Amino acid sequence: MNNLFILLQDQMQPQGGSPWSSLVFILLLIVVFWLFFIRPQSKKAKEEQKFREGLQKGDKVVTIGGFHGKVVEVKETTVMISIAPNTEVEVEKTALVQTGSKVGQA
Secondary structure (H helix, E strand, O other): HHHHHHHHHHHHHOOOOHHHHHHHHHHHHHHHHHHHHHHHHHHHHHHHHHHHHHHOOEEEEEEEOEEEEEEEOOOOEEEEEEEEEEEEEEEEEEEEEEEOOOOOOO
């Protein structure tokens, strides 16, 4: 364990390089992190928000619990869906997931 600590300390010591090189490396790391993690997540969140705002009566939906149903009524934060004949449930819009294509349109 001590050997590993000593090796890490040796790597942390400046090797006569420019302080700008470490700054550029950190900035490059931040840019890569943003490109591959933050940007795709925010894009996905915007798509999900657009999906939930665009819900209309008659759209076929799937809940995060796996229930398939048809939208009967759209409220501000909830949606009434019919999951079986004479069976309607009210679920939060956030409990609906977007499938690969717009299921409600033919």
